[in-house]
Amino acid sequence: MKKSTIVTIVSVTVIIPLFLLGLSINENIAAQEAINAVPKIAKFESRSAEWGKNFPREYDSYMLTKKSDKIDDVLKKEPALVVMWAGYGFSKDYNAPRGHAYAIEDNVNTLRTGAPVDANSGPMPTACWTCKSPDVPRLMDKKGENDYFTGKWARWGNEIVNPIGCADCHDNETMKLTVTRDYLKRALDAEGSLKYADASHQELRSLVCAQCHAEYYFKMTEWTDANGEKQKAGVVTFPWENGFSAEAMEAYYDQREFADWTHALSKTPMLKAQHPGYETFITGIHGQNGVACADCHMPYVREGGVKYSSHNVRSPLEDIENTCMNCHSKNEKEFKAIVQRKLDRKNELSRTVTSILAQAHLEAARAWELGATEEEMKPALLDIRHGQWRWDYSIAAHGSFFHAPEETLRGLGSAINKAQDARIKLRLILAKYNDAEYVVPDFSSKEKAQAVIRLPYEKLVEEKIQFLNGLRKDWVKQATEKGLFDPKTTEGVVYKVSYQ
Ligand code: HEC
Ligand code: HEC
Ligand code: HEC
Ligand code: HEC
Structure with missing residues (x-):
C-alpha cells in the first residue's frame, strides 16, 4: 500500500472523527457553561422570554407545555359533582388540568371567575391568581403581601398576565431554586417536620x-x-398546623369553624379541598424514599452532549424512558398498566362516594323542605362536611392515586363511611316527616344536575363571553402598554373552553 493511501485512511478513520469529537466537546462545554452562567435578569422578571434568551433549552421545553391543551370537562363525566358543589363556583365549570402555559388563560376563561365589569367587582378575591403566574411574587414584592391579597380578582387583571414562569421557581441572580411564596415557608415552619431553612x-x-x-x-x-x-385581606394559608393528613386539616378547619361556602341544597357549611398534591405525595412510596416531583415531571434529558432538566412539566407516562426507567427495570407497557390499575381502583371508590354524597345533599334539602329543625339536621350535616372533605382531599390533586395510593384509598374509604352515616341519619329524619320513600331527582348528566341545582348556565356563559370580549381585552392592552405582558407564552394558543 502506498504511503499516501495509508495517510488518507488514517486521517479518515482516526484524525477527522477525533477532530469532530473535539469540536463537539468544545460546543458542549460552551453550552454547559451557558447553562451554568449567571444571567442578567431583573428581580421577579415575569416575562419568561427574557429568561429564555439565556436558557433556550429550558425555555423551549417549557413552551412545549402548550401541547397539553385538551379540555377534559370533569362535570360532564361526573355529574354528581355538580350537586356536591351547589352554590359554589365549581358547579359551573371544572376541567382537568392542562399544561402550565395555560394557567392564566384557564383562570380567565373558566366560568368560576365570572364576568367582572370593573376592578372592584366580583365574584372572586385577588387570591385566585396566586398559583397562576410569576406576576404574583412580583406584585407581592412591590405592594406587600397584605395589599396583594386585598380586593377582588379583577383588581389585578391588568397586572397578572403571564402564565407560570421562570420567576416562580428561580432566583434571578443565582438561578438557584427558590420558594417565591412566603406562605409556604410559614406553613412548613408551623407544621414542623421540615423547617424551610433546613430544606x-x-x-x-x-x-x-x-x-x-x-x-x-x-x-x-x-x-x-x-x-x-x-x-381586609384574604391571605392564602396552608392549614398544616396539625399535620398533613385529611383528619389533621379537617380538625384545623373545624377548630376555626371555617367554611368555604354554605351548600345551596343541604345548607352544610362546606370545605373545598384545593389540590393537596405535596401533602399526599410525601406519604407515598416515592415521597418516603426521597424521590422529588422533578424526578418524574421534569426529568433530565440530553440534547447532543448537554444534559438539562426538561421544563415540559407533564405526565411522566409520556416520557417513561427518562422517568420511571431511570430507576426501575420494567418496560413501558408494564408501567402504563400499573398506573392504570391504580387509577381504576381510585375511580371505583371515588364514584361510590360521589353518588352517596350527592344523594345525601338532596335528601337533606328535602328534609329542610319538610320542616326539619337545625338541631335535627346538625349531626347529618357534619357527616356530609367531613365525608366530602375527605373525598376531595383524596382526589383533588389528580395524581394522588399514583403518588400515594394507600392514603388515597384510605381517605375514600373513610369518606364512604361518613357519607353513609349522613344518609342513615337523613333517612330517619325523612321517615319522621313521613317521606321515608323519598326519591332524589335525576342528576345523571351535567345538564340535568345543573337544572336540579337551578344554575342559570346560559346567562353565565353569555356574561362570560361579554367579559372576554370587553374588559379582558382591555387588561391585555393595558399590561402590554406597561411592558408587563410577554406575548410569546401564549403565541399560537387556541381558545378552548368547555362551554362553547
Ligand atoms: C405557580 C404555581 C405552580 C407551580 C410553581 C407549579 N405548578 Fe403545576 N400546575 C399549576 C396550575 C395552575 C396547573 C393547571 C394549569 C391549567 O390547567 O391551566 C398546573 C398543572 C400541572 C400539571 C398537569 C399538566 C398537564 O399537562 O396536564 C402537572 C403534572 C404539574 N402541574 C406538575 C407540577 C410540578 C411537578 C411542579 C414543580 C416542578 C409544578 N407543577 C409547579 C400551578 C403550578
Ligand atoms: C415549576 C418550577 C420551575 C419553573 C417554572 C422553571 N424552572 Fe427551571 N428548574 C426547575 C427545577 C426543579 C430544576 C432542576 C434543578 C436542579 O435539580 O438543580 C430547574 C433547572 C433549571 C436550570 C438549571 C439547568 C437544568 O436544566 O437543570 C435552568 C438554567 C433553568 N431551570 C431555567 C429555567 C427557565 C429559563 C425557566 C423559564 C422558562 C424555568 N427554569 C422555569 C424548576 C422550574
Ligand atoms: C415517581 C414519579 C412521580 C413523582 C415523584 C411525582 N409524580 Fe406526579 N404523577 C406521576 C404519575 C405517573 C402521574 C399520573 C399521570 C397520568 O395519569 O398520566 C402523576 C400525576 C400528577 C398530576 C396530575 C396530572 C394530570 O394532568 O392529571 C399532578 C398535578 C402531579 N402529578 C404533580 C406532582 C407533584 C406536585 C409532585 C411532587 C409533590 C409529583 N407529582 C411527584 C408520577 C410522579
Ligand atoms: C428517582 C427514582 C425513581 C423514579 C424516577 C421512579 N421511581 Fe418508582 N420507586 C422508586 C423507589 C426508590 C421506590 C421504592 C423501592 C423500594 O423500596 O423497593 C419505588 C417504588 C415504586 C413502585 C412500588 C410501589 C409499591 O409498593 O406499590 C412502583 C409501582 C413504582 N415505583 C412505579 C414507578 C413509576 C410508574 C414511575 C414513573 C412514572 C417511577 N416509579 C419512577 C424510585 C423511582
Whole structure:
C-alpha cells in the first residue's frame, strides 16, 4: 500500500472523527457553561422570554407545555359533582388540568371567575391568581403581601398576565431554586417536620411545586394601609398546623369553624379541598424514599452532549424512558398498566362516594323542605362536611392515586363511611316527616344536575363571553402598554373552553 493511501485512511478513520469529537466537546462545554452562567435578569422578571434568551433549552421545553391543551370537562363525566358543589363556583365549570402555559388563560376563561365589569367587582378575591403566574411574587414584592391579597380578582387583571414562569421557581441572580411564596415557608415552619431553612436541594425540587400543588384557604386578615385605613385581606394559608393528613386539616378547619361556602341544597357549611398534591405525595412510596416531583415531571434529558432538566412539566407516562426507567427495570407497557390499575381502583371508590354524597345533599334539602329543625339536621350535616372533605382531599390533586395510593384509598374509604352515616341519619329524619320513600331527582348528566341545582348556565356563559370580549381585552392592552405582558407564552394558543 502506498504511503499516501495509508495517510488518507488514517486521517479518515482516526484524525477527522477525533477532530469532530473535539469540536463537539468544545460546543458542549460552551453550552454547559451557558447553562451554568449567571444571567442578567431583573428581580421577579415575569416575562419568561427574557429568561429564555439565556436558557433556550429550558425555555423551549417549557413552551412545549402548550401541547397539553385538551379540555377534559370533569362535570360532564361526573355529574354528581355538580350537586356536591351547589352554590359554589365549581358547579359551573371544572376541567382537568392542562399544561402550565395555560394557567392564566384557564383562570380567565373558566366560568368560576365570572364576568367582572370593573376592578372592584366580583365574584372572586385577588387570591385566585396566586398559583397562576410569576406576576404574583412580583406584585407581592412591590405592594406587600397584605395589599396583594386585598380586593377582588379583577383588581389585578391588568397586572397578572403571564402564565407560570421562570420567576416562580428561580432566583434571578443565582438561578438557584427558590420558594417565591412566603406562605409556604410559614406553613412548613408551623407544621414542623421540615423547617424551610433546613430544606435540602433535593427537597427544593419538590417544594417549588408545593407552592401551588398544595391545600390552602383564604384566611381573613385585618391590616392597616399607608393612609391609616383598616383593610381586609384574604391571605392564602396552608392549614398544616396539625399535620398533613385529611383528619389533621379537617380538625384545623373545624377548630376555626371555617367554611368555604354554605351548600345551596343541604345548607352544610362546606370545605373545598384545593389540590393537596405535596401533602399526599410525601406519604407515598416515592415521597418516603426521597424521590422529588422533578424526578418524574421534569426529568433530565440530553440534547447532543448537554444534559438539562426538561421544563415540559407533564405526565411522566409520556416520557417513561427518562422517568420511571431511570430507576426501575420494567418496560413501558408494564408501567402504563400499573398506573392504570391504580387509577381504576381510585375511580371505583371515588364514584361510590360521589353518588352517596350527592344523594345525601338532596335528601337533606328535602328534609329542610319538610320542616326539619337545625338541631335535627346538625349531626347529618357534619357527616356530609367531613365525608366530602375527605373525598376531595383524596382526589383533588389528580395524581394522588399514583403518588400515594394507600392514603388515597384510605381517605375514600373513610369518606364512604361518613357519607353513609349522613344518609342513615337523613333517612330517619325523612321517615319522621313521613317521606321515608323519598326519591332524589335525576342528576345523571351535567345538564340535568345543573337544572336540579337551578344554575342559570346560559346567562353565565353569555356574561362570560361579554367579559372576554370587553374588559379582558382591555387588561391585555393595558399590561402590554406597561411592558408587563410577554406575548410569546401564549403565541399560537387556541381558545378552548368547555362551554362553547
Ligand atoms: C415549576 C418550577 C420551575 C419553573 C417554572 C422553571 N424552572 Fe427551571 N428548574 C426547575 C427545577 C426543579 C430544576 C432542576 C434543578 C436542579 O435539580 O438543580 C430547574 C433547572 C433549571 C436550570 C438549571 C439547568 C437544568 O436544566 O437543570 C435552568 C438554567 C433553568 N431551570 C431555567 C429555567 C427557565 C429559563 C425557566 C423559564 C422558562 C424555568 N427554569 C422555569 C424548576 C422550574
Ligand atoms: C405557580 C404555581 C405552580 C407551580 C410553581 C407549579 N405548578 Fe403545576 N400546575 C399549576 C396550575 C395552575 C396547573 C393547571 C394549569 C391549567 O390547567 O391551566 C398546573 C398543572 C400541572 C400539571 C398537569 C399538566 C398537564 O399537562 O396536564 C402537572 C403534572 C404539574 N402541574 C406538575 C407540577 C410540578 C411537578 C411542579 C414543580 C416542578 C409544578 N407543577 C409547579 C400551578 C403550578
Ligand atoms: C415517581 C414519579 C412521580 C413523582 C415523584 C411525582 N409524580 Fe406526579 N404523577 C406521576 C404519575 C405517573 C402521574 C399520573 C399521570 C397520568 O395519569 O398520566 C402523576 C400525576 C400528577 C398530576 C396530575 C396530572 C394530570 O394532568 O392529571 C399532578 C398535578 C402531579 N402529578 C404533580 C406532582 C407533584 C406536585 C409532585 C411532587 C409533590 C409529583 N407529582 C411527584 C408520577 C410522579
Ligand atoms: C428517582 C427514582 C425513581 C423514579 C424516577 C421512579 N421511581 Fe418508582 N420507586 C422508586 C423507589 C426508590 C421506590 C421504592 C423501592 C423500594 O423500596 O423497593 C419505588 C417504588 C415504586 C413502585 C412500588 C410501589 C409499591 O409498593 O406499590 C412502583 C409501582 C413504582 N415505583 C412505579 C414507578 C413509576 C410508574 C414511575 C414513573 C412514572 C417511577 N416509579 C419512577 C424510585 C423511582
